[in-house]
Amino acid sequence: MGMKVLLVGSGGREHALAWRLAASPLLERLWIAPGNPGCAAHGETVPIAADDVAGLTAFAVRNGVDLCVPGPEAPLVAGLADALSERGIPTFGPSAAAAELEGSKAWCKELLAQHRIPTAAHRTFSRLSQAVGYLEHGASFPCVVKASGLAAGKGVVICPDLPSAIEATQAMLEGGRFGEAGTTVVIEEFLHGPEASFFCITDGRTLEMLEHCMDHKALCDGGVGPNTGGMGAISPNPAVSERTRRLVERHVLLPTVHAMNREGRPFRGVLFAGLKLTTGGPKVLEYNVRFGDPECQTLMPRLCSDLLPHLHAAAVGSLDEQEPLVWDERPACTVVLAAAGYPESPRRGDPVSGLAEAEALEDVHVFHAGTRLDEEGRLVTAGGRVLAVTALGADAAAARNRAYEAVSRIRFEGMQYRTDIGIAAVEGAVRHA
Ligand code: AMP
Numbered sequence: 353m354g355m356k357v358l359l360v361g362s363g364g365r366e367h368a369l370a371w372r373l374a375a376s377p378l379l380e381r382l383w384i385a386p387g388n389p390g391c392a393a394h395g396e397t398v399p400i401a402a403d404d405v406a407g408l409t410a411f412a413v414r415n416g417v418d419l420c421v422p423g424p425e426a427p428l429v430a431g432l433a434d435a436l437s438e439r440g441i442p443t444f445g446p447s448a449a450a451a452e453l454e455g456s457k458a459w460c461k462e463l464l465a466q467h468r469i470p471t472a473a474h475r476t477f478s479r480l481s482q483a484v485g486y487l488e489h490g491a492s493f494p495c496v497v498k499a500s501g502l503a504a505g506k507g508v509v510i511c512p513d514l515p516s517a518i519e520a521t522q523a524m525l526e527g528g529r530f531g532e533a534g535t536t537v538v539i540e541e542f543l544h545g546p547e548a549s550f551f552c553i554t555d556g557r558t559l560e561m562l563e564h565c566m567d568h569k570a571l572c573d574g575g576v577g578p579n580t581g582g583m584g585a586i587s588p589n590p591a592v593s594e595r596t597r598r599l600v601e602r603h604v605l606l607p608t609v610h611a612m613n614r615e616g617r618p619f620r621g622v623l624f625a626g627l628k629l630t631t632g633g634p635k636v637l638e639y640n641v642r643f644g645d646p647e648c649q650t651l652m653p654r655l656c657s658d659l660l661p662h663l664h665a666a667a668v669g670s671l672d673e674q675e676p677l678v679w680d681e682r683p684a685c686t687v688v689l690a691a692a693g694y695p696e697s698p699r700r701g702d703p704v705s706g707l708a709e710a711e712a713l714e715d716v717h718v719f720h721a722g723t724r725l726d727e728e729g730r731l732v733t734a735g736g737r738v739l740a741v742t743a744l745g746a747d748a749a750a751a752r753n754r755a756y757e758a759v760s761r762i763r764f765e766g767m768q769y770r771t772d773i774g775i776a777a778v779e780g781a782v783r784h785a
């Protein structure tokens with residue numbers, strides 16, 4: 353009997369996951385809620401919102417779903433895995449209590465500090481007077497002010513000096529900036545060094561490292577402009593040496609999985625550590641309880657193994673019985689194509705063309721994110737990040753060139769993208785840490 357899988361989400365990450373899951377010989381049926389036109393090529397899309405825990409649970413029960421794979425964090429923080437587990441449905445993702453690792457930066461920092469997992473020094477505040485007292489007398493600058501709750505990647509302000517730090521803290525604690533998410537703030541030390549995205553899948557006992565990536569968070573070339581969800585990624589991360597990889601596994605990911613067990617919040621699913629590779633070793637910037645976007649679109653084309661049995665094994669606690677995942681040695685480069693006005697106010701409804709021409713290139717994959725079919729069946733933009741274009745290449749330069757060749761074939765009005773994704777890997781601009 354094949355497996356019936358419910359994948360949750362509607363971004364490029366979910367399109368990449370849908371593509372890999374659909375290729376599994378173990379799959380019987382795949383639903384994607386709510387999905388996008390790209391996902392629709394690999395399974396049946398279902399009009400249930402990604403954060404509608406009750407709706408998703410009812411659907412899963414009604415359709416005899418064998419495995420639920422939530423893409424984004426919101427349904428996990430809202431308790432989707434708990435609701436499904438009560439109905440006996442395995443979920444590749446943590447309980448709400450374990451999803452606090454991403455849902456509450458204050459709780460995450462506390463956990464890391466208690467268990468001596470390397471991270472930036474920090475303090476947590478809910479009262480403005482205490483935060484200002486610390487900024488005036490204890491903090492050094494630059495510092496980083498973070499809304500503790502979920503703020504769609506926007507709740508982080510890097511503050512060069514005291515006035516900007518007070519302003520950011522005040523805006524969060526008293527100005528209602530980021531709403532409920534900003535009623536507690538974390539103020540932390542600014543870390544220097546290249547960034548790296550590390551992933552492992554775990555059932556709480558066994559941990560399997562995935563390949564690593566470098567994300568590019570700023571909107572514009574050279575890392576300037578506002579922070580976004582991610583404008584592109586390259587894998588492997590050129591700043592990561594084998595030694596760093598081992599350090600992250602031993603001193604960051606493994607101790608975090610153990611710490612979660614000791615806290616009575618066992619973690620299942622994919623653990624995503626955003627790290628700074630400092631001269632003092634890798635340090636955690638943040639944890640996410642899901643795959644990265646666009647990192648997932650970069651990783652999936654490099655994966656040679658069948659993904660489905662690993663996700664299922666992590667969900668049911670038998671990851672130790674799985675063979676290790678096999679990866680394509682070749683690097684992958686992903687370029688995100690964003691809509692005009694992204695990230696502030698993305699314009700919608702612009703017709704998109706050239707996808708088939710782009711995908712005609714060997715080892716190129718175009719993943720949909722903010723797209724939809726209009727009344728006439730034309731593909732139009734429907735969100736901030738519209739498409740993610742991934743290419744594999746014999747080396748990083750070849751992957752990059754091919755990705756940009758594919759990008760040059762795609763058109764929509766106001767298309768924004770960075771031209772320097774993965775350039776660090778080509779120019780050797782990033783030192784191995
Ligand atoms: P976060 O959502 O916590 O990962 O923060 C978003 C981005 O802000 C990170 O990818 C970093 O580029 C930057 N950032 C966050 N915390 C720090 C820090 N302590 N030092 C330097 N940069 C940081």
Ligand code: GLY
Pocket residue numbers: 505567581582640643644645646647
């Ligand atoms: N690309 C970073 C993230 O998914 O949070």
